[in-house]
Amino acid sequence: MAYKIFNIVGEYAITAESGQKVYDEIHPVLFAGNPVELDFTGVKVFASLFFNVAIGQLLKDIPADKLNRLVEFTAISSDGWNVLERVITNAKHYYSDKEFRNAVDVVIAEQAATL
Amino acid sequence: MLLETKNQANLILYVTNIDDNPYHFNKLFKLRDEIEALPQDCLNIKVDFHYCEFLGHYGVAFLGGLFRLIELRGGSLTFDWNTLPDKIRMNLAQNGFLYDFGFNTKPWDGNSIPYRNDLHQNMSAIADYLKYNWLGKGWVNISPRLQDAITGRVLEIYLNAFDHSQSAMGVFSCGQHYPKLGFLHLTVIDFGIGIPSSVRSLPQNLDKTANEALKWAFEPGNSTKQDSISRGAGLNLLQEFIIKNHGNLTIFSNDGYVNISDNRVIYENKCTNFRGTLINIALRCDESYYCLASEVHQLKRRLF
Numbered sequence: 324m325a326y327k328i329f330n331i332v333g334e335y336a337i338t339a340e341s342g343q344k345v346y347d348e349i350h351p352v353l354f355a356g357n358p359v360e361l362d363f364t365g366v367k368v369f370a371s372l373f374f375n376v377a378i379g380q381l382l383k384d385i386p387a388d389k390l391n392r393l394v395e396f397t398a399i400s401s402d403g404w405n406v407l408e409r410v411i412t413n414a415k416h417y418y419s420d421k422e423f424r425n426a427v428d429v430v431i432a433e434q435a436a437t438l
Numbered sequence: 439m440l441l442e443t444k445n446q447a448n449l450i451l452y453v454t455n456i457d458d459n460p461y462h463f464n465k466l467f468k469l470r471d472e473i474e475a476l477p478q479d480c481l482n483i484k485v486d487f488h489y490c491e492f493l494g495h496y497g498v499a500f501l502g503g504l505f506r507l508i509e510l511r512g513g514s515l516t517f518d519w520n521t522l523p524d525k526i527r528m529n530l531a532q533n534g535f536l537y538d539f540g541f542n543t544k545p546w547d548g549n550s551i552p553y554r555n556d557l558h559q560n561m562s563a564i565a566d567y568l569k570y571n572w573l574g575k576g577w578v579n580i581s582p583r584l585q586d587a588i589t590g591r592v593l594e595i596y597l598n599a600f601d602h603s604q605s606a607m608g609v610f611s612c613g614q615h616y617p618k619l620g621f622l623h624l625t626v627i628d629f630g631i632g633i634p635s636s637v638r639s640l641p642q643n644l645d646k647t648a649n650e651a652l653k654w655a656f657e658p659g660n661s662t663k664q665d666s667i668s669r670g671a672g673l674n675l676l677q678e679f680i681i682k683n684h685g686n687l688t689i690f691s692n693d694g695y696v697n698i699s700d701n702r703v704i705y706e707n708k709c710t711n712f713r714g715t716l717i718n719i720a721l722r723c724d725e726s727y728y729c730l731a732s733e734v735h736q737l738k739r740r741l742f
Binding site for chain 2: 333335337338339367368369370371372375376379380382383387388390391394396400401402405406407408409410411412413414415416417418
């Protein structure tokens with residue numbers, strides 16, 4: 324399935340909200356094992372928060388190997404690619420490092436307990 | 439900058455020269471504390487510009503924050519516009535600062551970079567501001583592709599401020615083009631909790647000094663926002679961009695200071711404590727200084 328990202332977020336791929344819109348569209352398709360093509364034609368400005376939510380979050384419950392097979396990025400600028408690569412490196416660490424995840428979960432639990 | 443008593447209920451704020459001198463920054467940071475410490479019935483303040491002959495973009499953004507802080511605390515401001523020197527009046531009128539504070543002249547499109555106060559996170563409006571009002575005035579010799587890349591990196595400053603600062607007054611910005619030096623500047627200020635305080639809100643960071651906390655914030659993957667989303671790429675990408683492209687980034691936040699320039703990153707603990715964060719970014723005005731990633735990524739298949 325092909326998605327024109329410009330039609331979802333416009334020329335700025337920068338916010339968590341726009342990232343969530345993309346994630347909500349593609350996650351069920353990928354989770355079911357179907358391929359997606361993300362076409363960034365017309366999208367000009369990228370910020371890490373957008374990719375954290377739209378793409379990094381996929382690694383929560385879909386293995387990296389599967390994503391490598393199923394996701395294709397097209398017409399993305401070199402700057403967008405640079406941000407995307409960094410976000411995926413962070414996300415792989417975040418979602419695969421059990422100790423790291425546990426440490427984060429402890430912090431979240433402690434903070435929740437103080438509320 | 440002087441805050442003097444006219445009588446018990448009325449204070450006069452004398453705005454003096456403000457440029458990028460560290461002494462001037464310290465005066466501004468102390469003034470913010472003085473205003474915070476004033477009792478509510480002493481917040482009727484008259485603003486006088488008699489002693490001001492130069493007001494840099496740092497000063498414009500900072501004064502905007504100070505004035506909004508006074509209003510937020512229930513105070514009132516009376517501006518003695520007649521004391522403004524003509525040159526400064528013209529600049530402040532054109533960049534919208536005067537209009538934002540009740541002066542009856544609407545800003546106009548000219549050579550100054552507009553002053554902004556973003557109370558809420560409207561990232562598309564901020565992206566437009568960076569792209570068209572800051573970079574897009576024709577004084578920066580860069581391609582549209584680089585313009586977009588710079589906009590994306592600088593947006594990380596705003597995203598960080600809105601996500602972490604807890605500023606009740608939003609974010610204040612102003613910029614300046616320095617043609618002789620070949621630099622374009624932008625200052626972004628919030629009067630929130632500050633980056634070191636935010637970093638120390640995590641139990642594992644409680645003992646960090648200000649400079650250790652700032653270093654932590656710039657490391658990839660580190661974020662004080664702890665939810666189910668991985669974060670912490672923005673400041674690291676910004677740092678990398680500044681170093682690669684011969685720019686300069688200065689941060690004052692709480693008692694921490696960072697300066698990032700060509701292959702050099704300095705972290706320091708300062709004696710003056712600023713309750714908030716001031717970030718100034720300075721970029722070269724010529725594309726020949728820049729190094730962007732090539733398009734070879736199109737061949738790379740294994741991204742995850």
